[in-house]
Amino acid sequence: MKKLYFGSNLKMYKNIRETMDYLTKLQELTTDLDRDEITLFIIPSYTSLDRASWQIDQNQIRLGAQNMCWEERGQFTGEISPLMLQELGLQIVELGHSERRHVFGETDEMMEKKVKAALSHGFTALLCIGETGEEKDFGLSDEVLRKQLKVGFFGLKPEDAKNLWVAYEPVWAIGVNGKPATVEYAQEKHHVIKETLKELFGEAGRQIPVLYGGSVNPGNANGLIVQPDIDGLFVGRSAWDAGKFDELIRDAIKTYKDSL
Numbered sequence: 001m002k003k004l005y006f007g008s009n010l011k012m013y014k015n016i017r018e019t020m021d022y023l024t025k026l027q028e029l030t031t032d033l034d035r036d037e038i039t040l041f042i043i044p045s046y047t048s049l050d051r052a053s054w055q056i057d058q059n060q061i062r063l064g065a066q067n068m069c070w071e072e073r074g075q076f077t078g079e080i081s082p083l084m085l086q087e088l089g090l091q092i093v094e095l096g097h098s099e100r101r102h103v104f105g106e107t108d109e110m111m112e113k114k115v116k117a118a119l120s121h122g123f124t125a126l127l128c129i130g131e132t133g134e135e136k137d138f139g140l141s142d143e144v145l146r147k148q149l150k151v152g153f154f155g156l157k158p159e160d161a162k163n164l165w166v167a168y169e170p171v172w173a174i175g176v177n178g179k180p181a182t183v184e185y186a187q188e189k190h191h192v193i194k195e196t197l198k199e200l201f202g203e204a205g206r207q208i209p210v211l212y213g214g215s216v217n218p219g220n221a222n223g224l225i226v227q228p229d230i231d232g233l234f235v236g237r238s239a240w241d242a243g244k245f246d247e248l249i250r251d252a253i254k255t256y257k258d259s260l
């Protein structure tokens with residue numbers, strides 16, 4: 001049985017109080033779910049992270065940051081250092097989310113530096129990749145995904161694989177204007193990603209979980225989770241109500257177990 005990953009990026013929505021209400025409720029609701037079978041993680045705003053890291057049991061809900069600078073200190077106004085995130089006892093750093101790449105101009109070359117900084121500071125690096133609608137229409141999706149992985153993970157060793165996660169989030173599938181990828185399309189791209197990870201890390205590449213994100217909802221989550229190359233779901237809007245996320249997770253676990 002594969003381990004299942006369920007996580008949410010809260011983007012720039014919930015304030016500190018809302019985040020704490022959400023996390024506390026999600027922790028209570030999911031407390032009976034076996035953490036040997038699933039990994040649950042939430043990536044809140046920077047301002048909520050301090051309180052969340054004190055009040056939330058990270059054996060239950062792992063916490064992560066939405067971004068991180070590759071330098072420890074210096075003239076980087078508005079950035080957050082790996083040392084600052086280390087102080088919070090976080091486990092995960094999300095890097096290269098589509099909104100970082102496409103709204104704020106982050107590049108694959110920056111990802112290479114950020115991934116290395118995340119690993120050298122003891123974090124799990126969650127690298128987000130995905131093609132734009134235009135790249136998809138030109139038939140370039142596989143090349144784009146392979147490039148994002150090969151540059152983002154450039155120079156890493158097989159022993160680094162245990163601290164890497166990948167989220168495949170097609171840009172055209174994300175957010176209020178997004179159209180979810182079909183289950184077949186998502187599985188096909190996950191297969192390309194898994195093969196590329198094997199090429200980069202050898203057998204160790206197989207241990208890197210690859211999560212699908214982009215308009216995951218109660219209607220498509222079960223179809224996605226049973227795909228052979230999909231290890232988990234990285235959810236935005238459909239996860240931001242703790243009760244609804246708990247239901248989505250339970251349904252997906254049941255569907256996956258029934259499929260075995």
Ligand code: 13P
Pocket residue numbers: 009097169173174175176178213214215216234235236237238
């Ligand atoms: P949505 O599920 O709202 O499309 O967001 C996905 C996402 O960006 C997760 O990082």
